[in-house]
Amino acid sequence: MKRIFLEVEKMIPGGDAISYYDGKAVFVEGGVPGDRVEVEIVKEKKDYLVGRIRRLLEPSEARTEALCPYFPECGGCQWQMVDYSWQLKFKRDIILDAFRRVGKMEQVPIGEVVGMDYPWHFRNKAQYPLKRTKNRVLIGYYREGTHHIVDIDSCPVQLKQFDPVLKGAKEILKREPLTIYNELKHYGKLRHFVLRGSENTGETLIVLVVKETAIVKTFAEKLQALDPERIIGVVENINPKRTNVIYGPRTRKVLGRPYYMEKVLGKSFRVSALSFFQVNVKQVTKLLEFMRSILGDWYNLVIDAYAGVGLFALNVADRARVVIGIEESTSSVKDAHENIGINNQFNVEYYEGKVENILPTMGSPDLLLLDPPRKGLEKEVIDFIIDRKPREIVYVSCNPVTLARDLKILVENYDIELVQPYDFFPHTHHVESLVFLKLRS
Ligand SMILES: C[S@@+](CC[C@H](N)C(=O)[O-])C[C@H]1O[C@@H](n2cnc3c(N)ncnc32)[C@H](O)[C@@H]1O
Incomplete structure (x- = not known):
């Protein structure tokens, strides 16, 4: 197989390190931006190549020793060989890349990725x-x-x-x-x-x-x-x-x-075996504190779409007349009902079912919270937003690519006030982003 010399350029969404050779992208397995490497081409496709590092000629300054003895055999973490402060930088680059390539957006106010003081022992x-x-x-x-x-x-x-x-x-x-x-x-x-x-x-x-x-x-x-x-x-x-x-x-x-039982910002949450809960509670706590700091003092109607066991809904309920949670998992909805009672927050209501089916049947909220799975928003949800025009939207996303795709449509009617990324998943390529959108007047 052919061997070539490269300098690894960047990390891209999905966590791969890439470089370019002869006008083609080369995926460098285990590479870190800044590495000078000799790679063996193990796959050659029309549009791209895949290379395996044979010699690390000059390691990137972002490289570090992995702490875990099972790395890289264990597939749980992909980036333990990257120093933590560089991981945060690369995650921001991944968001910028998605916004440029997929969202065709250049001038977006994206904050630095909020990392953990101690990025270990967080996964629950x-x-x-x-x-x-x-x-x-x-x-x-x-x-x-x-x-x-x-x-x-x-x-x-x-x-x-x-x-x-x-x-x-x-x-x-x-x-x-x-x-x-x-x-x-x-x-x-x-x-x-x-x-x-x-x-x-x-x-x-x-x-x-x-x-x-x-x-x-x-x-x-x-x-x-x-x-x-x-x-x-x-x-x-x-x-x-x-x-x-x-x-x-x-x-x-x-x-x-x-x-x-979990406790976040003074609220208690019951979490059953099949219910969703954020895996990094320290980081989601920071996100919620920030969300509360940018929101207004009072909302008539808040809709929390993809609401889980009520983490977001219950954390904004003191600022709203009514909060409606929409969630498809029966287990999460059952927990959410308990959590409403445990926290005495009886202005929160829940609907069980798919957001794309239930949201279009609702009136316009003045605040819409969105926290969809990786595939992002369904067409019905985007259509609802275009039609009902909620005044403010907080879109929390674990996938910069689908986030950029959805924002590309929403920016026709909304201003992006800010994008604040958080590191919920240290030592992996995953990154969470909070986007605050306001309806253009
Ligand atoms: C990323 S989690 C967010 C949950 C909540 N915001 C939290 O922080 O705990 C996404 C949630 O949406 C639910 N979900 C996924 N697809 C859905 C859909 N199409 N309609 C309704 N709920 C959905 C999942 O069961 C999960 O609870």
Whole structure:
């Protein structure tokens, strides 16, 4: 295969490092902008090349030693070889790139990415696949792009309280007569070992995803004994399908509570096994504080589209006559109803269903909160905005590309007051952005 010399130019959305050769983009696996490298071309396509680094001739000043012993085998983090302050810079560059290329927008006020003071032990959700070998049980993450498990005993990005549970669970499982799922044969029961929890409340919830009901109370008790103070519940989620989707539709409580509690800005949130919650609570707290600082004092009607268990809705409810949350997950809506009661915020109402179906049936809010999944806004949502013209919009996005695509349309009627990015996912290429839009008068 052909070898070439390159200087890596930049990171692009999706987290790849690229350079150019003979007018073609070259994806440099594991490259860091500023690296001078000799790469072997391992794939040649009409529009691009893929290169594997054979010699690092001069490392970029952005390079650092990865802290995690499982990096880069474990596919969880992609950027541990990049110094944290440079990660923040590269994430901002990714947003700028998406706004220019996809949004065709040049003059957008984009702030610096707000990073973490200590970018470790922040992730409050771990979903591990498992495998049983002759005399061990492996629990860990898939090696990037494969289904080979990298067995881990600890993880520097997950909540510290998860480490002893992970290690202890392997020992318990070694002796347990519980079969472990084999995805090729669609045989065995335990499919995923999931930990969710909160540093603020100290609670941990164990979710065991099984092909068919299999978790007995005595087994759950052994798991709970690993950290009886923190482990407040063990549930099983039943996923009988031959699929890569982790969760099935049904969840059964085996022990304790089927949810954990989280606390953000003085509000309490119940979070069940299948409900969404932001994985980096320290960073979403900063985002919410900022959001409150830029919002007005009073709104008649706020609509929180893609509302989860009510994190945004409940954090703006003191500034509104009515807040309507729209959310498709039954589990999240159930939690949201509880959270309305727990926080005595009875001006918040919830509708269960798809935003694209429910939003068009509503009147015009004076504030619209949007926090869609990676694919961004559906056409119906954009049409609703163009038609009803909410005065203010806060669009929170985890995907700069779909954000830029949607903003390209919205800027015909709205001014972008600011774009404030946050690092919710240190050591990965992911970046969260808050965009504040005001209707042009
Ligand atoms: C990124 S989360 C945001 C949740 C909330 N803003 C928070 O911070 O906790 C997106 C949420 O939208 C929900 N969702 C995804 N697609 C949806 C759709 N088409 N209609 C309604 N809800 C949807 C998901 O279940 C998830 O709870």
